[in-house]
Amino acid sequence: MTMNRQIILAERPDGMxxxxxxxxxxxxxxxxxxxxxLVRTIYLSLDPYMRGRMSAAKSYAASVEVGAVMEGQTVGQVVASRHPEFAEDDFVLAPGGWQAYAAVAGKTLRKLDPAVAPISTAVGVLGMPGFTAYAGLEEIGKPQAGETVVVSAAAGAVGQVVGQIARIKGCRVVGVAGADDKCRHVVETYGFDACVNYKDDDFAEQLAAACPDGVDVYWENVGGKVFTTVLDLFNDFARIPVCGRIAHYNDSGAPDGPDRLPGLMGRILVKRLLFKGFIQFDYRHRQPDFVQDMGAWVRDGKVRYQEDIVDGLEHAVDAFQGLLSGRNRGKLLVRVGDDPTRN
Structure with missing residues (x-):
C-alpha cells in the first residue's frame, strides 16, 4: 500500500x-x-459530537480545521511501530480519524485484548459511549430504587446503556425512540419497562401512561419535541443529565414559535429541578469504577449492546447523516478494514 484513503473537512456545513x-x-x-x-483502521466510531467539531463555534473542544482529516476514535491494528510499547499486529484504540491508516503518537494509544472483549466494544459499551452513560447517570441522575427514569434516544449507543444501568439500580425505565422496532428492541433485549415512539400522534398520552408516578430522572439526548413532552411529567427534585441535543445539531437559526424560557425557568424553580450539562471527561476520576462495573455487567449479561456496522469508508458520510436523523440501530461503526478477530 502506497496510498491512504481519507475523508477531510473541506468546508463547514450549514445544516446536514x-x-x-x-x-x-x-x-x-x-x-x-x-x-x-502506524495503525490500520478496522473500525471508525461515528458519534453525534462530531457534528459540533465541524462547526467553527466555540465549544468544549477545538473545531476540526478546514482541510484536515475529520477526527474520530478508531479501533485498529499496528502495521509498523517506532514506539517501544507497541508491536506489529497489536490491536489498539487510537485517535485515527476518518481514514484507512494513521500515524499516531504511542502515548495516545491503548492496547486491546480480543480475548477479553470484542475489539469493537472499545468505542462502544466499554468505551466513551458506555462511560458517558455510566458517569452521567451515576454523578448527576443518581437514580434510586423505585424511581422512574426516562431515556431519550433509548436505542442509541449511550441510551441503551443508561437504561440498563437504571434497571440494575432498581428503577422503572421508560425509553423514547423514533421507530417501533427500536422500541421493541429496548424492551425485549435491554429490559426497559416500556418504550414510546415519539413519532406517534398520541406520544404525549403514551408517555404519561408509561410514567404513572411521574419522572424522577430524564436522560436528555435529544431536545425538541421529546423534551417539551417529558417536561410536563417531572416530579419535584427531578434530575436531568444533559448529554446531547441531537434534534438541534443541524439548526441554522433560532427555532420558530414563542419564547418558552420563562415558563421553563418557572418550572425549574417551583419543582426544584436539577439540570446539568456534562462531558464525559469531566468525570475521569470514575474511570476505574466504570472499568470494573461495566466489565462485570457485560460479562454477566446484565448489560447487553447492539452494534450497527456499515462497511466501507466511502459510506461514512451517509452513515453519519443516518446517525443525525435516527436511522442507526445501536452503536454506529464503519468497518474500514478487515477484522481478523471476527470469524
Whole structure:
C-alpha cells in the first residue's frame, strides 16, 4: 500500500453535512516518526459530537480545521511501530480519524485484548459511549430504587446503556425512540419497562401512561419535541443529565414559535429541578469504577449492546447523516478494514 484513503473537512456545513463538506480523497501513506505507530483502521466510531467539531463555534473542544482529516476514535491494528510499547499486529484504540491508516503518537494509544472483549466494544459499551452513560447517570441522575427514569434516544449507543444501568439500580425505565422496532428492541433485549415512539400522534398520552408516578430522572439526548413532552411529567427534585441535543445539531437559526424560557425557568424553580450539562471527561476520576462495573455487567449479561456496522469508508458520510436523523440501530461503526478477530 502506497496510498491512504481519507475523508477531510473541506468546508463547514450549514445544516446536514454531505459529501461536499466531507469528500473522500487519496493521500500519501503516512510514515511513523520516532514515538509514533502506524495503525490500520478496522473500525471508525461515528458519534453525534462530531457534528459540533465541524462547526467553527466555540465549544468544549477545538473545531476540526478546514482541510484536515475529520477526527474520530478508531479501533485498529499496528502495521509498523517506532514506539517501544507497541508491536506489529497489536490491536489498539487510537485517535485515527476518518481514514484507512494513521500515524499516531504511542502515548495516545491503548492496547486491546480480543480475548477479553470484542475489539469493537472499545468505542462502544466499554468505551466513551458506555462511560458517558455510566458517569452521567451515576454523578448527576443518581437514580434510586423505585424511581422512574426516562431515556431519550433509548436505542442509541449511550441510551441503551443508561437504561440498563437504571434497571440494575432498581428503577422503572421508560425509553423514547423514533421507530417501533427500536422500541421493541429496548424492551425485549435491554429490559426497559416500556418504550414510546415519539413519532406517534398520541406520544404525549403514551408517555404519561408509561410514567404513572411521574419522572424522577430524564436522560436528555435529544431536545425538541421529546423534551417539551417529558417536561410536563417531572416530579419535584427531578434530575436531568444533559448529554446531547441531537434534534438541534443541524439548526441554522433560532427555532420558530414563542419564547418558552420563562415558563421553563418557572418550572425549574417551583419543582426544584436539577439540570446539568456534562462531558464525559469531566468525570475521569470514575474511570476505574466504570472499568470494573461495566466489565462485570457485560460479562454477566446484565448489560447487553447492539452494534450497527456499515462497511466501507466511502459510506461514512451517509452513515453519519443516518446517525443525525435516527436511522442507526445501536452503536454506529464503519468497518474500514478487515477484522481478523471476527470469524
Amino acid at each position: 453535512p454531505d459529501a461536499t463538506h466531507l469528500p473522500l480523497r487519496e493521500a500519501a501513506m503516512p510514515k511513523p516518526q520516532d514515538g509514533q505507530v
